[in-house]
Amino acid sequence: MAYTITVQPSGRSYEAAPDETLLTAGIRQGIGLPYGCKDGACGSCKCKKLSGTVVMGPHQDKALSATEAADGYVLTCCGTATSDVVLESRQVTHAGAFPIKKMPARVAQLQRLSHDVMHVRLQLPANDVIQYHAGQYIEFVLRDGARRSYSMANAPHTLVESGVPMVDLHIRHMPGGQFTDHVFSAMKDKEILRIEGPYGSFYLRDDSPKPIILLASGTGFAPIKSIIEHMQFMGITRDATLYWGGRRPQDLYMDDWIKARTAEMPHLRYVPVVSDALPEDNWSGRTGFVHRAVLQDFADLSGHQVYACGAPIVVDAARADYVQQAGLPEEEFYADAFTTEADKAHAA
Secondary structure, three states, rough: OEEEEEOOOOEEEEOOOOOOOOHHHHOOOOOOOOOOOOOOOOOOOEEEEEEEEEOOOOOOOOOOHHHHHHHHHEEEOOOOOOEEEEOOOOOOOOOOOOOOOOEEEEEEEEEEEEOOOOEEEEEEOOOOOOOOOOEEEEEEEEOOEEEEEEEOOOHHHHHOOOOOEEEEEEEEEOOOOOOHHHHHOHHHHHEEEHHHEEEEOOOOOOOOHHHHHEEEEHHHHHHHHOOOOOOHHOOOOEEEEEHHHHHHHHOOOOOHHHHHHHHHHEEEEEEEEEOOOHHHHHHOEEEEEHHHHHHHOOOOOOOEEEEEEOHHHHHHHHHHHHHHHHHOOOOHHHEEOOOOOOHHHHHO
C-alpha cells in the first residue's frame, strides 16, 4: 500500500511506500523537495505537515526540536507516512530535477590545495554524462555501503571542457575518517570509485533579481565556486558578495582564484574573513565570525537572497541571525550544511 503525499502550495503529489521516507520517495519521483544531509542532522528538509500522520525516525534536536514537532513540523529525510499526507514546502519545483545516476568514477588528478584540503578530479563515463545544478553534490558509495557526500566545485558547463566528463571536489581531511584518511594517504590516480548523484537543493535561483550574499566556511566554498562559475558563464549580473571564512589565511585555499573572478565580474565583491590569525600570518583583513561580518555590512537583508554553505554551526547561526536581526525572509535563505559522520551519528 502506498500513501499519497501532496505538497503545497505547488499542488504536486507523489506516492510514498510505508517503508520509505517522504524524502526518498520524493527524490525517486523527481519532486524537488529541499534537503541536505538526508540523515536527520541538518534540518534543511524541515517542512510543515498540514494534515496526515508521519512517524519520525532518529534525528538531532537541533534539526527538529520538540517544540517544532509539536507545532506540526517534520523532517522528510527521516519521516515516514502512515496515511495520506499534505506538506507545505516552498522549494518544490516543476523543472530542474535531474535524474539520479549511479556510475563508476576514475581518479584523474589529486592536488593539495592546502595542508588539509585535497582537490580530487574525477573522470566520469562519457556515455552517460551526469547532469547537475551548480551547488549540488554527489555521494561516494563505499564498499561497506557507507556513503560520503561532496559538492561539485565546478559548474556544469565545465563538465566536458577537456573532452571527457570531469567533476572537481574539495575534500577536507578529517583525521580518523574512514574515507578522508584514504584520500590523503593511499588514494592513487586511476583508482575506481562508485558515485551517485546529483543530490541537494542548494543551487542558485535564477528567477530572482535580488542581490546575493554568498556565505562560505572552509570547504563550503566548493559549491559556491560552482555557483560563481555558473553566474559568469550565464552572464548573470545580479550584485553578489562572497564572504569566505577560515581560521587562518591559508584556509582560504583559492583566494587568488576569487580575486581573479572579481576582476572579471564587476558585480562580484569578495570579503575574506579570518577568525584565528596568528602574528606570523600578518593578516590585515577582516576578523571574527564570518557570518557576523555580513551583518556588519548589511544591517538590512530584507531585499536579499542568502546562499550559505559550510559547517553547521555557521549555517545555523547565520540563518537565525539574518532572519531575526536583519529581516531576511526565511524563504530566501538557502543552505547546505556540511555534516560529518560524527554529526550524523548523533542523530542515530
